[in-house]
Amino acid sequence: MNLALFIPELALVATAVIVILLDLLTEQKRLLAQVSISGLVVAGGVTVAMWGHNFPTIFNNMLAVDNFALFFKMLFLGVAFLVILSSVDYVIKFARFQGEYYALVLLATLGMMLMAATTNLIAIYIAIELTSISLYALVGFLKDAKSTEASLKYLLLGAVASAVLLYGMALIFGFTGKTNLHDIAQSIQALSPPTLFASPALILGIVLLVAGFGFKIAAVPFQMWVPDVYEGAPTPITAYLSVASKAAGFAIILRVFFSAFGQPDWLSQNWGLIFAGLAVISMTLGNIMAIPQSNIKRLLGYSSIAQAGYLMVGLAALGVSPVGDILGQSGVLFFLASYVFTNMGAFIAVIAISGKLNSDLIDDYAGMGKRAPLLALALTLCLISLIGMPPAAGFMAKFYIFSAAVQHDLLWLVVIAVLNSVISAYYYLRVVKVMWLGQAASQEKVPSSAALRLALVLSCLGVLLLGIIPGYMMRLAELAARIFIP
Amino acid sequence: MLGLEHYLILSAILFSIGLYGVLSKRNAIIILMCIELMLNAVNITLVAFSRYVVPALLTGQVFAIFVIVVAATEAAVGLAIILAIYRGLEDIDVTKINLLKW
Numbered sequence: 001m002n003l004a005l006f007i008p009e010l011a012l013v014a015t016a017v018i019v020i021l022l023d024l025l026t027e028q029k030r031l032l033a034q035v036s037i038s039g040l041v042v043a044g045g046v047t048v049a050m051w052g053h054n055f056p057t058i059f060n061n062m063l064a065v066d067n068f069a070l071f072f073k074m075l076f077l078g079v080a081f082l083v084i085l086s087s088v089d090y091v092i093k094f095a096r097f098q099g100e101y102y103a104l105v106l107l108a109t110l111g112m113m114l115m116a117a118t119t120n121l122i123a124i125y126i127a128i129e130l131t132s133i134s135l136y137a138l139v140g141f142l143k144d145a146k147s148t149e150a151s152l153k154y155l156l157l158g159a160v161a162s163a164v165l166l167y168g169m170a171l172i173f174g175f176t177g178k179t180n181l182h183d184i185a186q187s188i189q190a191l192s193p194p195t196l197f198a199s200p201a202l203i204l205g206i207v208l209l210v211a212g213f214g215f216k217i218a219a220v221p222f223q224m225w226v227p228d229v230y231e232g233a234p235t236p237i238t239a240y241l242s243v244a245s246k247a248a249g250f251a252i253i254l255r256v257f258f259s260a261f262g263q264p265d266w267l268s269q270n271w272g273l274i275f276a277g278l279a280v281i282s283m284t285l286g287n288i289m290a291i292p293q294s295n296i297k298r299l300l301g302y303s304s305i306a307q308a309g310y311l312m313v314g315l316a317a318l319g320v321s322p323v324g325d326i327l328g329q330s331g332v333l334f335f336l337a338s339y340v341f342t343n344m345g346a347f348i349a350v351i352a353i354s355g356k357l358n359s360d361l362i363d364d365y366a367g368m369g370k371r372a373p374l375l376a377l378a379l380t381l382c383l384i385s386l387i388g389m390p391p392a393a394g395f396m397a398k399f400y401i402f403s404a405a406v407q408h409d410l411l412w413l414v415v416i417a418v419l420n421s422v423i424s425a426y427y428y429l430r431v432v433k434v435m436w437l438g439q440a441a442s443q444e445k446v447p448s449s450a451a452l453r454l455a456l457v458l459s460c461l462g463v464l465l466l467g468i469i470p471g472y473m474m475r476l477a478e479l480a481a482r483i484f485i486p
Numbered sequence: 487m488l489g490l491e492h493y494l495i496l497s498a499i500l501f502s503i504g505l506y507g508v509l510s511k512r513n514a515i516i517i518l519m520c521i522e523l524m525l526n527a528v529n530i531t532l533v534a535f536s537r538y539v540v541p542a543l544l545t546g547q548v549f550a551i552f553v554i555v556v557a558a559t560e561a562a563v564g565l566a567i568i569l570a571i572y573r574g575l576e577d578i579d580v581t582k583i584n585l586l587k588w
Contacts, residue, residue, distance in 0.1 A: 146585050227586075
């Protein structure tokens with residue numbers, strides 16, 4: 001076994017411990033953010049250097065170090081970098097425990113990196129819980145009534161979801177006698193009956209897994225926690241939840257469903273249809289519920305449910321397609337990358353604006369076009385990308401996913417998805433209209449710190465680059481998805 | 487003679503009781519206890535499967551130990567959050583924890 005392949009994760013653990021200890025020793029709290037960022041940079045540098053090699057699995061086949069895992073590790077490290085940058089000014093609100101805040105962000109990132117890499121049911125469970133428990137604590141970090149309430153709701157629903165997930169894992173373990181995903185795949189392929197109802201334990205296990213993972217990616221009907229938790233949590237953590245936690249959920253779904261249940265075809269077509277159904281209700285409900293929202297964090301919460309729906313269109317296309325459909329897989333990865341930049345950008349703009357206004361109400365955003373033109377411009381770009389209009393990244397992302405779905409005879413699903421995009425334009429553009437045409441309550445400028453501006457510029461650059469020259473990221477995504485081709 | 491199916495039926499019943507409790511109880515601590523019940527039901531499933539499906543290996547038992555450890559940490563965080571709520575609200579009735587809606 002080669003411990004060198006585990007350096008990114010070890011670097012994050014070391015940084016988390018150092019940050020907690022440093023918090024006790026120093027009065028210079030900005031130092032904590034700098035140390036956390038340097039830890040992320042070290043981990044990111046090593047991860048980038050590992051890209052493209054064919055490393056063996058480590059820890060007794062528990063963790064894979066393939067391109068797929070590395071792709072997501074880079075994504076999560078990037079998100080954590082942006083979250084910490086945008087937290088620098090936010091954490092001044094906390095009198096104490098700033099070190100713990102950064103350490104928990106780092107540990108949640110570690111959990112997500114493990115989620116993308118695990119190839120064993122036991123390790124998957126541990127990675128998910130490492131992420132979730134850090135996030136429960138982070139959601140309640142403000143310690144006011146709303147924040148603790150959000151954290152309690154997240155914890156109770158999250159614990160139930162993980163119990164359901166575990167029951168599904170137990171059934172699959174019982175059915176196959178294995179916990180390693182590749183061994184599970186072999187046991188399933190050795191089955192003779194090509195019908196759905198010949199192996200009820202397997203089907204029930206898969207359904208329970210979908211429910212457990214559905215909670216992580218905020219798919220309807222497992223979405224009840226989303227709006228409340230998004231509203232109550234500290235805004236940088238809301239941003240983190242909405243992008244990284246969702247991307248980690250999709251990473252693990254892709255890995256589990258392709259490594260373990262990708263074949264035979266009768267099985268993959270059935271879970272493809274499950275995802276198609278979830279996609280329809282997630283898109284529709286997310287978009288319709290977003291329309292009446294008056295709080296921008298809740299609006300973005302419902303919008304993230306709808307975005308999970310679009311992503312599941314991609315999963316459904318993968319399920320019904322024959323093995324080795326690289327376009328569909330890399331389309332899902334590309335959508336995740338573009339979604340990460342877009343939603344991060346939107347939330348960073350919200351952090352900057354709401355931090356000044358002390359309000360998350362959309363009506364209070366009136367006149368932002370004059371008070372903070374650059375912030376308003378950035379938020380507009382991100383909202384346009386969320387609708388899926390060119391030249392932003394969201395357009396290319398939706399294009400790839402929908403064209404993969406059309407190729408695999410899911411035209412009906414794409415029609416519903418496009419109709420939903422039209423609905424979504426209404427509420428996204430309403431925010432844009434309020435910002436640029438609304439009457440400002442005061443003429444006072446909205447200042448933003450250098451760290452926030454840097455984070456915002458990076459996200460917006462990502463949105464534009466992915467939208468205008470998508471080829472480069474698409475090639476990365478194809479390399480990452482290639483591991484699923486047998 | 488007890489067989490695998492008896493253990494599976496027991497754990498299914500325990501899991502359902504736990505889920506019912508989560509959905510119907512109002513006290514946050516009792517909800518946490520019901521979640522523990524669900525996790526322990528899973529542990530019984532895991533150990534039973536391990537004993538009957540792969541008797542030579544200890545996979546299920548090891549899995550169950552991990553579940554127990556994680557459940558303990560989850561309960562620790564959960565109780566801390568419930569304490570924080572109790573400080574503000576002087577109550578842990580989940581129907582009264584309702585600032586955030588729609």
